[in-house]
Amino acid sequence: MFHRILVEEWQRLLSAVSITLFFTVFIINLIRVRRIPRETVSHLENLPLENDDHDRTR
Helix, strand or coil, X not given: CHHHCCCCHHHHHHHHHHHHHHHHHHHHXXXXXXXXXXXXXXXXXXXXCCCCCCCCCC
16 A cells, blocks of 8 residues: 555655754754753742732632
């Protein structure tokens, strides 16, 4: 069944480019996250999820 699927050369290239692009963006984001100072991480961990002054009548 899979022998009937014809894959053109540009389709193979497109899939290789897309996987490479995905992993490049993933690695860049991983490096950026690892470089965040611990003080900033601690501050972001302690941010409140809601404001205390929101309308409570809802």
